[in-house]
Amino acid sequence: MAVHDLGVIEPVHLETGPSIRATPFERSLDKAPRRLLNATQRRQLADLATVVILPPRTIVYREDADGAWIFFAGAGVLKAFRELPSGKRRVATFVFPGDVFGITEGGHYLNSVQTVTKVKLYRIGIEALRDAVREDPHLQFQLLCKAIHELRQGQRHAILLGRRDAPGRLAMCFAMLERNLSTDDHADVIALPMSRTDLAEYLGLSLESVSRASAALERRGIVKFQGGHAVKVIDRVQFDKLVRSL
């Protein structure tokens, strides 16, 4: 299986247009993310949107560029990152199907966004989206839910970055990927579409530390790597314990 296939490009349930994944803030049965848009809303957005298919490692936009579009991720994985003055990069977040990106500040994009795998995007002009939202306040509410969902994700990332131990950070990252990429069919196998360097930039570690942390997790019998772009959780108890041990 090629890396790019990890984000399937045309799953049946996505063919009708963009969707938004978020955990609701009201009381509900579980805390699992759910799809927010109904068929009508997705069709409306699809009518406004341009479908864009991009190969891996393609820049979607750069930080500070004029922001004219909002993107809905349909399939594949991307990363949003910032270039720091020192030349280092920090990955602010990975983007998965059902995510929305294109945040601006004063008219300029906040981050650079680059594809990790082959991706399918729905691109909508910011003005068109504003018009759509004006006519459908419920859609705006969905976007608000999504923004708050991202806020919560960002806080979890901050907690991850607060950890001092590399293996712990890596384990938390794996747990995050499992939540976002779980396909149910490969139980305990977590796809790692991104490179070690991407992981390092997300974890706030050096590439070497990620490598060493990976080796450590494997040596401890907690996980087993399956060819560089997948990990299998061997000892779920120890894994969960490590994730929560902060």
Add this chain to the structure above:
Amino acid sequence: MAVHDLGVIEPVHLETGPSIRATPFERSLDKAPRRLLNATQRRQLADLATVVILPPRTIVYREDADGAWIFFAGAGVLKAFRELPSGKRRVATFVFPGDVFGITEGGHYLNSVQTVTKVKLYRIGIEALRDAVREDPHLQFQLLCKAIHELRQGQRHAILLGRRDAPGRLAMCFAMLERNLSTDDHADVIALPMSRTDLAEYLGLSLESVSRASAALERRGIVKFQGGHAVKVIDRVQFDKLVRSL
């Protein structure tokens, strides 16, 4: 001046009700945050809201509690934090006037929130707010802007946490505080309403490291502490350089 006075309780421009501070995402003259609500909206919200005045070090709510209210910070400073399994705390964000808090997930508050100074809050039932938002889509748009503003703030916090050097983190934190608490009248003097322990939990450092970093910044002639709850920037050039040196 007592610590609690750092967040003035009844400034003239806040008397008419809650307000929301956020940086717009559209192109604008500057990237400074601005007040989003007009007088009518503030009056409407004020009609729905209960004004709550709380003394310092008071818990507003605890994480995992049932979330029934949204709060608009009118005056004073608070902190939103999580208790980690190890017993440690991580401050996710400080809350300043013009901020909104009370995010839930599945009906439960995500963080605990505690006052740092004496504060004035506008408390609105989540259902009442939803009704108000239904009748005024423009208000909902303001909330969306605010959520996105918080998203950007969270990313800056994540970048701060990615730094390895304590003095650099502390300087970035001071810069953040200056943006959020600037009163213009005391140029270069930054108020520090929170304790060193609060700072440490926000910076992801130990209390001792914050103390040492403070001493280091002062020794280098970059800042000068004025009685524990205020810092003055002495060498603005070096200060900015340190803030940006990541």
Add this chain to the structure above:
DNA sequence: CGGACTATTGAGACTCCTCAACTAACGTGG
């Protein structure tokens, strides 16, 4: 003025970072 809490300072242990060499994987062109 005392007592409790908060903050500072010092010494040693631990973890990650940097630099460097080495190995593996991939894609290209001969």
Add this chain to the structure above:
DNA sequence: CCACGTTAGTTGAGGAGTCTCAATAGTCCG
């Protein structure tokens, strides 16, 4: 088809920085 070059990833040794533990100093409040 293979050889090669480039990129990505692993592993080792030394140095920088923070963390923890402990003792001291300072601050706030009754």
